[in-house]
Each structure stands twice: as structure tokens, then as C-alpha cells.
Amino acid sequence: MSGAEAGHGLDRRTLLAAGGVLAAAGATGVASARVLPAAMVPLVGPGYRPVDADERGMWQQMARVEEEIAGSNLVVQDPALAKYMQGLIAKVGGPAAKDFRIYLVRIPDFNAVMFPTGFAVIFTGLLLRMRNEAQLTGVIAHEAAHFLRKHQIRQWRDTRTKTDLFAILAMGAGVAGGAAGINTGDLTQLGQFGTILSLLRYNRVLEAEADAMGVRLLAEAGYDPRAMAETWEQLIAEEKLSAKYRRKRRRRDISLFGTHPSPESRMADLRVSAAEVTRPGVFYDARRASYLAAIEKLRPTILDDQIKLNDPGASQYIVNTLAQDGWNGLLRFHEGEIYRLRNRVGDDIRAAQGYAAAVRYADAPADAWRWHGIMLSKAGRREEARAALTRYLAMAPNAPDAAFVRQMLVS
Amino acid sequence: MRRLGFALLVSVALTGCVQTRQYADTQFAPPSGDYKLLVMRPDVSVGSVTTGGLVEARADWTESARAKLLTALRAQQATRGGNVLILDRRDSLPGVSAETIAELERLHGAVGNSIAVHKYLGDDLPTKRRKGLDWTLGQQAIALGQKSGMDYALFMHAEDSFASTGRVALQVLGIAGCLVGFCAPNIGGAGQFAYASLVDLRTGKVVWFNVLQTGSQVAGIKFGDIRTDKGAAEMVERLLGRMKPGREIRRAQRARS
Numbered sequence: 001m002s003g004a005e006a007g008h009g010l011d012r013r014t015l016l017a018a019g020g021v022l023a024a025a026g027a028t029g030v031a032s033a034r035v036l037p038a039a040m041v042p043l044v045g046p047g048y049r050p051v052d053a054d055e056r057g058m059w060q061q062m063a064r065v066e067e068e069i070a071g072s073n074l075v076v077q078d079p080a081l082a083k084y085m086q087g088l089i090a091k092v093g094g095p096a097a098k099d100f101r102i103y104l105v106r107i108p109d110f111n112a113v114m115f116p117t118g119f120a121v122i123f124t125g126l127l128l129r130m131r132n133e134a135q136l137t138g139v140i141a142h143e144a145a146h147f148l149r150k151h152q153i154r155q156w157r158d159t160r161t162k163t164d165l166f167a168i169l170a171m172g173a174g175v176a177g178g179a180a181g182i183n184t185g186d187l188t189q190l191g192q193f194g195t196i197l198s199l200l201r202y203n204r205v206l207e208a209e210a211d212a213m214g215v216r217l218l219a220e221a222g223y224d225p226r227a228m229a230e231t232w233e234q235l236i237a238e239e240k241l242s243a244k245y246r247r248k249r250r251r252r253d254i255s256l257f258g259t260h261p262s263p264e265s266r267m268a269d270l271r272v273s274a275a276e277v278t279r280p281g282v283f284y285d286a287r288r289a290s291y292l293a294a295i296e297k298l299r300p301t302i303l304d305d306q307i308k309l310n311d312p313g314a315s316q317y318i319v320n321t322l323a324q325d326g327w328n329g330l331l332r333f334h335e336g337e338i339y340r341l342r343n344r345v346g347d348d349i350r351a352a353q354g355y356a357a358a359v360r361y362a363d364a365p366a367d368a369w370r371w372h373g374i375m376l377s378k379a380g381r382r383e384e385a386r387a388a389l390t391r392y393l394a395m396a397p398n399a400p401d402a403a404f405v406r407q408m409l410v411s
Numbered sequence: 412m413r414r415l416g417f418a419l420l421v422s423v424a425l426t427g428c429v430q431t432r433q434y435a436d437t438q439f440a441p442p443s444g445d446y447k448l449l450v451m452r453p454d455v456s457v458g459s460v461t462t463g464g465l466v467e468a469r470a471d472w473t474e475s476a477r478a479k480l481l482t483a484l485r486a487q488q489a490t491r492g493g494n495v496l497i498l499d500r501r502d503s504l505p506g507v508s509a510e511t512i513a514e515l516e517r518l519h520g521a522v523g524n525s526i527a528v529h530k531y532l533g534d535d536l537p538t539k540r541r542k543g544l545d546w547t548l549g550q551q552a553i554a555l556g557q558k559s560g561m562d563y564a565l566f567m568h569a570e571d572s573f574a575s576t577g578r579v580a581l582q583v584l585g586i587a588g589c590l591v592g593f594c595a596p597n598i599g600g601a602g603q604f605a606y607a608s609l610v611d612l613r614t615g616k617v618v619w620f621n622v623l624q625t626g627s628q629v630a631g632i633k634f635g636d637i638r639t640d641k642g643a644a645e646m647v648e649r650l651l652g653r654m655k656p657g658r659e660i661r662r663a664q665r666a667r668s
Contacts, residue, residue: 053469053470053471054467056469056470056471057458057467057468057469057470057473058468059470060468060470060473060474061456061468064454067501071501071509071510071513156467159465160461160463160465160467162463163461163462163463163464163465164461164462164463164577165463166463167462167463167464167581168462168577168581171581171584171585171588171595172584174588174593174595175584175587175588175591175593177593178588178591178592178593179591179592179593181592
């Protein structure tokens with residue numbers, strides 16, 4: 001490329017930035033090029049410690065944050081599960097495999113966060129939605145990539161550079177305008193808007209990087225790299241159903257203002273990237289059994305947390321998605337619970353059917369028998385109700401309402 | 412702690428000076444004589460103000476400022492007769508678990524937030540009118556006092572920031588602009604902010620609370636530097652030096668004189 005051409009390209013870009021900001025705001029689907037997994041090399045080595053002053057300052061502040069999170073009573077106390085998740089991040093952690101820490105916190109939301117010093121916080125709501133180890137490891141790989149690519153400090157430096165530039169340009173324009181007798185206020189505001197948009201765009205670029213590197217780390221660890229796209233597919237469908245129940249349209253952020261790329265574009269990019277790193281002829285094990293074993297103790301709690309949000313659309317989608325790998329007593333019971341809490345016309349019958357289906361499985365929780373008994377009793381089937389409630393008491397003799405149920409059985 | 416700091420920071424007006432605003436329990440008499448003061452993990456952060464006006468934390472500055480502030484605090488309290496024990500980590504107090512300290516810190520964070528909202532941000536509570544400072548950490552604080560044998564606990568937070576070369580240059584440009592009619596003489600950016608909260612461990616009450624803010628609207632002009640011995644002593648003196656007794660105590664003093 002000749003110098004003149006390069007200069008021309010730059011001019012055009014400047015023109016676009018200055019004049020076309022509002023036009024760009026109207027066009028929501030600003031396409032950005034996909035980040036290639038092969039280009040994503042780790043930027044930190046084992047036992048990484050920051051050297052630069054800005055990064056050292058960031059790390060120092062984070063020490064106290066980590067202490068606060070580690071000591072929070074939201075952290076799930078399950079040493080076996082903690083060890084399991086630590087093992088997963090070690091598999092996809094690249095050179096920093098041994099340096100990561102994971103905290104699982106009891107919040108019924110789909111979310112995970114990586115902090116700049118290499119500790120991740122994973123919400124139980126995310127654990128609930130994962131169908132197998134490959135999907136969970138995919139999310140963890142994405143978070144690990146944030147650390148391996150030094151995203152937080154790069155984000156900070158980008159913000160610093162752009163706000164510096166904006167301050168200098170605004171002041172310079174003001175002084176120049178003052179000398180020439182022009183008020184530059186409007187232009188400065190447009191510039192500020194452009195700076196904010198540019199900061200958000202950088203954030204989306206980093207998210208795309210983490211997706212691309214995550215796919216690669218996942219494949220290298222022997223998991224099916226398509227698991228990450230599956231996760232997004234599930235999330236999109238869940239949001240749609242949740243919105244439909246509330247008679248609303250799914251919230252779609254204008255991508256120009258988003259800190260993350262839209263789920264749709266992430267899913268699309270992840271699919272292409274996954275195809276790129278998939279090795280033909282290799283059998284990928286999703287390791288569903290080991291995942292279920294690891295979360296077995298926690299699953300009733302996190303299912304219950306989700307149902308109690310009273311977001312029937314999302315809850316139903318989650319239960320049905322998990323049931324694609326086979327129904328069981330726990331899932332059937334919660335299916336009944338969703339209807340009982342939704343409480344629309346006919347939902348009492350649907351709930352009763354859910355409880356009745358649940359108790360046919362050996363793993364039905366005690367509460368399934370309790371509600372099954374109550375529903376039977378309401379329907380006037382006294383003998384069957386008695387049998388179900390007796391079973392409930394046998395399974396949960398110390399339940400808070402045990403004395404009350406015993407009294408019911410006597411009278 | 413950070414959130415509380417932010418709420419208080421919003422409450423103090425941006426003026427080019429040193430200002431403090433303290434509140435005390437009506438029955439508060441400043442500690443004197445042979446008392447034992449427990450300083451709860453002082454939260455210090457020092458940073459540099461970028462050209463664009465953001466504060467970037469600096470680890471080395473923070474560490475030296477923290478050490479200097481603690482030395483200054485010890486010296487200042489000794490003049491009143493106080494014995495100071497500084498809690499460095501949550502688990503450094505023998506016989507008291509890290510969780511107990513963590514819970515007390517969080518409780519103080521919540522109570523302090525309430526003080527910030529209802530005393531400093533102007534949202535007055537009718538139930539607390541004319542009652543001085545009327546907040547308590549309750550039984551947990553009393554239990555800590557009994558276990559540790561300390562009389563008071565001090566929660567302290569301090570921030571300081573310095574304009575970078577770029578910020579100062581920008582300020583110079585802003586002032587130079589006045590000659591051509593574009594005047595930006597006060598872009599500001601650097602300054603100090605601190606608060607201290609004194610809890611009586613015998614009653615559990617927050618007996619005294621003070622907020623300190625120093626700064627100028629002209630980047631490059633400073634009122635102290637807590638990275639130096641002198642600056643640290645200055646901040647401690649401004650924050651804790653002039654503890655006013657509570658209203659009842661002042662009235663009794665006036666009656667006597």
C-alpha cells in the first residue's frame with residue numbers, strides 16, 4: 001500500500017468517526033471480524049506476577065477483593081465440588097493452570113466473572129444450566145482466556161489512552177476554537193460519545209478474543225469445542241421463553257452499546273471457530289456422568305433457587321433442557337413446582353401430575369411425596385394421600401412440618 | 412468499605428481547601444488517659460490522576476503511605492496516652508477468628524453507609540434529630556472488646572491521588588486558554604479523602620465519625636502528601652487531632668467553667 005492510499009484510508013475513517021457516529025448508532029448490526037482461535041496465544045506464563053506500575057496497582061487492590069469474596073457466606077461450602085472445578089480450570093488454564101482460583105457463589109443467575117489476578121467467580125445459576133462437563137469447562141475456558149490474554153489490564157490501558165486523548169483533544173479544540181472565535185461545545189460532546197462507543201467496542205473485541213481462545217483451550221483439553229455454542233443456543237432459547245411467558249419481547253441490547261457481543265453473533269462465531277479446531281475422527285466425551293456426580297449434592301438446592309425466582313418460562317426451559325438427558329424424580333418434582341407457583345387456571349392439576357410422575361422415580365425427593373400427598377388429599381383420595389404422606393414422614397422424619405403432618409394423619 | 416467511601420466522597424463539596432465534618436455521640440468524651448485502641452485494617456489507596464482524569468492505583472505509593480500513616484497514628488495517639496494495636500490481617504488478633512473480624516467489618520460498612528446517608532448526604536431522620544451520632548454496632552462489638560481487652564476500635568479509610576505530568580500539562584493549557592477566551596482554570600483531579608469511625612467497645616456504639624477532604628480544583632496544587640512523614644502526620648492530625656466532645660459533655664464543661 002502506498003503512502004497516499006494509507007493516508008486516504010485514514011481520512012475516510014476520521015470522517016466516519018466524526019460525521020457518521022449517529023448514523024452508525026442507527027445501524028445495530030455492526031459486524032466485526034471473527035477472532036481466529038489460532039491467533040490467541042497466552043500472554044502470561046506460569047506463576048505470572050505483574051511488573052508494570054499500573055498492573056501492580058490493580059493487583060494490590062484485587063487482593064482485598066479476593067479476600068472479601070473468599071470469606072463471603074455466598075460461597076458454596078462443598079470441598080469436593082470445589083476440587084472438581086479447580087481440576088477443570090487446571091485442564092484449560094494453559095500456562096497458568098496452577099495459578100487459578102475458583103469461587104462458586106450461590107446466586108441463581110447465569111454468570112461467571114474472571115478477576116485480573118486470576119480468580120474466577122462462578123454463579124450457581126450457571127452450574128444449573130450446564131448439561132455436562134464439556135459445557136461447564138467451555139465457560140471456564142472462556143474465563144481463563146480473559147486472564148491468559150491479560151484482558152483487564154488491556155481494557156484499563158485502552159480506557160486510559162482514550163480518555164487521555166479525549167481530554168487533550170477537547171482542551172486543544174477548545175483553546176483553538178477560542179482563538180478562532182468558534183464554540184466547540186457540540187463537537188466536544190460528539191467526541192465524548194465517540195470515545196464511549198469506542199470503549200465499549202474494545203470490550204466486545206476482548207470478549208470475542210476470550211471466546212476464540214476458549215474454544216481452542218477446550219478442544220486442546222479433549223472436549224468437544226462445539227459445547228460453547230450449545231451453551232449460547234440454550235441461553236437464547238431460555239430468554240425467549242422467559243420473555244414470552246411475561247408477554248414481552250426478548251431484551252435485545254443494541255450491539256453498539258453492549259459490553260458483550262450479542263448472544264447470536266457469539267453463537268455464530270463460536271460455531272465457526274469450533275469447526276476450525278475440531279479434529280476429524282476424534283471422539284469427544286462430554287463427560288456428563290462425572291459432571292452429574294460432582295453437582296449431585298447441590299442440584300436440588302440450585303433447582304429450588306431457580307424455581308423460587310418465579311420466572312416460569314426460564315425455569316420450564318431449564319428443566320426441559322436438563323430432561324433431554326433423561327427425566328428423573330428431581331426434575332419431575334420441580335416441573336410440578338413451577339406450575340404450583342405459577343398458579344394459572346388448571347395449574348393445580350398440572351402440578352399434581354408433576355408430583356405424581358416424580359414419585360414414580362426412585363430418586364424422588366421427600367417433598368415430592370409431601371406435595372403428592374397434599375394433592376391427593378385435595379382430590380379426596382384419602383387412602384392414597386395417607387400412604388404418600390406416610391412415605392414423606394419416613395423419608396424426612398425431622399422435617400419442620402413433620403409434627404403437623406403426623407397430626408393430619410391421625411385425624 | 413469502598414462503597415461507603417464513595418457515598419461519603421459524593422457528600423463533600425468540591426472546593427479548593429481542607430475540610431472536615433465530624434459528628435459525635437451526645438455523651439462522647441474524647442479518649443484520654445490509659446486507653447487501648449484497636450485499629451481495624453486501615454484501608455489506604457494512593458493513585459495517580461491520568462490526563463483524562465481517571466485515578467490509577469499505585470502499589471508502591473500505597474504501601475509507603477500506609478506505613479507512614481500507621482506510624483503517624485501511633486505517635487498521635489501516644490500523645491493522648493493511648494496504646495495502639497494495629498490489626499494487619501483479619502486473623503492477627505489472638506483468640507478472635509478471622510470471620511468475627513470480617514463480620515464486624517461488614518457490619519461497620521453497613522452502619523457507616525447509614526451514617527453517610529443520614530448525616531452527610533442530608534437525608535435527615537426525624538428519629539435521630541438532635542441526638543448527635545446515634546448508631547451502634549451492638550453486641551458483636553462488645554463481644555470483641557471483651558475478648559480482646561480493647562477499649563475502642565477505629566475504622567479508617569484514606570485515599571490520596573496526584574496529578575500526572577499529563578494532567579498538569581492539560582491544566583496549564585486550560586489556564587493559558589484564558590488568554591484567548593477559552594478558560595478552563597480548574598479541571599481538578601487530585602486530592603485526599605479520608606474518614607475515621609470510632610467505636611466504643613464497652614457499649615458497642617459508634618461514638619465519633621469524621622470525614623476529611625482536601626484538594627484543589629487546579630491540577631498540580633496539593634494540600635499534603637501522605638507518602639511523606641510530614642504529610643501522613645498532617646492527615647492524621649486533620650482527621651483525628653481535633654476530636655470534639657459530644658453535646659452533653661460540652662454543656663457540662665461550660666457549666667463548670
